[in-house]
Structures are given as structure tokens and as C-alpha cells.
Amino acid sequence: MSFAPTQLLKQGVNKTGTLLLSPPVGGFGYFRNHGSRQSRKIALTFDDGPSKPSTEILLDALAELKVPATFFCVGVNTAWHPDLIQRAYSEGHIIGSHSMQHSRKAGLKPGNNTDHIDQAAKEIADVIGQEPRLYRPPWGWLTPWEGHRLTQKGYTIVGWDVYTLDWKWPEPDGIMVAEKARRETQNGSILLFHDANAGVKEWDKRETARAVKHIVPALQADGYEFVTASELLGVSAYAPVLSLVK
Template sequence: MRYGWIFGAAISAIIVAMPLVYADNAECGRIEDYVYEDGKSNVIVANRNAGKQVALTFDDGPSGNYTPMILDILAENGVKGTFFVVGRNAERYPMILKRIHSEGHEIGNHTYSHPDMKKLTPEQLDEEISRTGKAVSDIVGVSPVLFRPPGGYLSNDIVDKITSNSCKTVLWSWRQDTMDWKCPDVEKVVETVLSNIRDGDIILFHDFNPGKSPTPEALKIIIPELLGRGYEFVTVSELVNM
């Protein structure tokens, strides 16, 4: 089963109430199959041919507090990111969604209601994807071409369904899950990113957080540091040359 290892890892991850934990180590060993090179993979986790480019990604927003703060930081540093939005949040904060779009960031689809993916019927998944696509399109005029499943939960059928909705499936790079939704210290988020950075990485953050998010403060350290190391911040579509 082509995505069997992702599926298995996702189930383990869900057991510990966590987003996907997948590995490019010898145990699982097949991460390169999922690294997007020359358009060969259906699931994007990185682009190792990208050179010194990386993608900042933000899930679960827009939110009324953290999304504008993060947009301010990206603007101050002149860098772009990708926001995987929840459709109902996009409808709640249309002006913030417009701001994301007008400032040159990419908008991805992260379902309409952030459901438990393993409980969805194929029809419900279709509805989650298409309703969000329409919500975003109604507000900013373009429909997302990227989809990230809540919790990183995937199966062959889910990937096929995403593809049939004209979207590419995006996860994130191994070792670049900042776990910022758990509100660790700023230093922990910074260290996770900086000590593991590789060319072509997709870094996972959240711009919705019911607690005190470390993300804005961490970005203020991470972005200048990586710029200083010669990295360029691009959207996910740019990273994979879509």
C-alpha cells in the first residue's frame, strides 16, 4: 500500500493525540518517495531540489489575534508564507483572509470544520474540501490548489479524493513540526526549526491557538536568523515550482 506507512504512522500519532509523526529514518525509510521532486510525488513534504529555500506554513486560522500578528512579522521581514485555512474560520474573518492574499501569501485548504479525518465518509471529505475552496474563492477570488489534512491523517483514498478535487496534498518536513499548538517555550520552537533546518523544508506552525502562542516571538528570531544563513522564504507552490 503506497501510503501505508503514512497511514500507520498517523494512527500511532492519533493515539497520542498528535499530528502525524513520520520518519525518514531507516525504520520507515521511504520518505524520499514523498519528497516532491520533478512532480513525481502526490504528497509534498519537502523539495530537496529547491536549494536554500524553505516554506513557513500556518494551520487552522485565520484567527483574530495571531494571524494579524504573524502577518505583521512576515511583512516586516519581507517574506512569504502559506496559510492552510479552515473554511469556517475564513468565513468568520474574511478581511484577514483578504489581507493574507493581498500581501502575497499563499492560501491552502485545511477542510471546512477541521474534522476527525478518520471518521469522514468520502462524501463528507468532498464537502469539506469543496466548501472551503468555494469559501476562499468567494472572498479572495482564487481557490486553493494545496490541501493539508488535519492531523496529517492520510490514506490512499484520502489522497485520491484530494487529487480529484484538483489539489496537491501537503504535509510538512520531518523534524519541522514545531508543536507550537502545545504552547512550548519560544526557545523550544526556535531550536526545533534552527537546529534541524534543511534545504527545501516545509515548516509547520499554527496561527490559531486558544492558549498563549509562542509562534510570533519565535518567528521574530527564526526569520532573521535563517535570512542571515542565506535562506529564502517562499510559498509551498513556489517551493515545488507549481
């Protein structure tokens, strides 16, 4: 049976969790979902990478378009592809954290366990020499205690106000994804895309880059300017590596 009671229950729990814990309404006030509504500045963000060749294809597109972006990277993916992290960083993009394993459970656990945050920060700092201070929780699920412990560590928790379904597989058409996102974009928007798949080393994903190539010139023609998420929110993207003990 495809709709066994346990499956229905799981779907219900996931839907309720997303409503309570994710943007736009969830997260107990800890999320920054957009920048100033008085300014034409907006930010492109990409979750779940890096992977090959998907992130390479996207970085090529961003280089061609000459716009900066913010990548919320998974620790295990970072360990596989430090070269891609280094490339994104040196090309002017911001590297944020999307936790170590992309585990929803790790962030939901009460208590003071921050291993999933600290390990990801270390993986990224090992490559770029700075610890990330932008964080986006896996699945967008943020509990009040996770929000509290991240804030204590100096993180800005970045949500979004334009959500795309580009993570789906098989990939939805990039032009359709871009057109929908364009209609939803407003001053200060943070747009959420996915350059890869968390915990997957190789991922041949191409429609996101196609969507970006379509939406960037379109939104620029609408008068928008692309900036990093840290610039949009007026916060620091990194902290000096004081806490790392090798």
C-alpha cells in the same frame, strides 16, 4: 481514573493513525513533504487559522520581516474572518485549504464525499476569487482514498519535514521552538507552525510570531531564502473558479 482502558485504546489508535497517515512516513506517497534538497529555498507554513488577534500579530511580524508564507486555513475560521484572509492574500501570502471543519473523520470516510474540501474551497474563493489547490489534511491524517480524490481535483497535498509543537497550550516559549526548528531545517524544508486554533474565533496566541521573528533572520543568516509552498514545490496555488455555483 486518568488511564482508563478506553483512553489507552484511543491513544494507541491515534498514535498508530499518525504513524501510518501523517508525515514523515505516512500518507501513502501522496504528501509533498519538502522541495529540492539542492536548493536553499524553504517555506514557512501556518495551520488552523485565521483567528483574532493571533493571525494579525503574525501577519504584522511577516510584514516586518518581508517574507512570504503559506496559510492552511480552516473553512469555518475563514467565514469568521474574511478580512484576515484578504489581508494575507494581498500581502503576498498563499492561502491553502485545511478543510471545512478540521474534522479528522470527514477525510477518513470511504466513498466519494468531498464536501469538507469543496466547502472550504468555496469559503476561500468567496474572499480571494480563486479556489485553493494546496491542501493539508487536518491532523496530518491522509488516507489513500482521500489522497486519490484530492489529486483528482487537482490538489497538491502539502506535508512538512520540520514539525514544531507551537500548537500546545499554554504556549511553549517561542525562542525554544525557533531554535529547535532551526536545527532541523535543511535545503527545501517545509516548516509547520500554527497561527491559530481551528474552530476558535478569537485566540490570543503570541509565541508563534515571536518564534518567527527569531527564526527568519537566523535562517537567512544561514543562507536560506523563504518562498511560498507553491513556489518551493513548483505547483499552482490556485485554480480558476469554474466549479462554483452560487
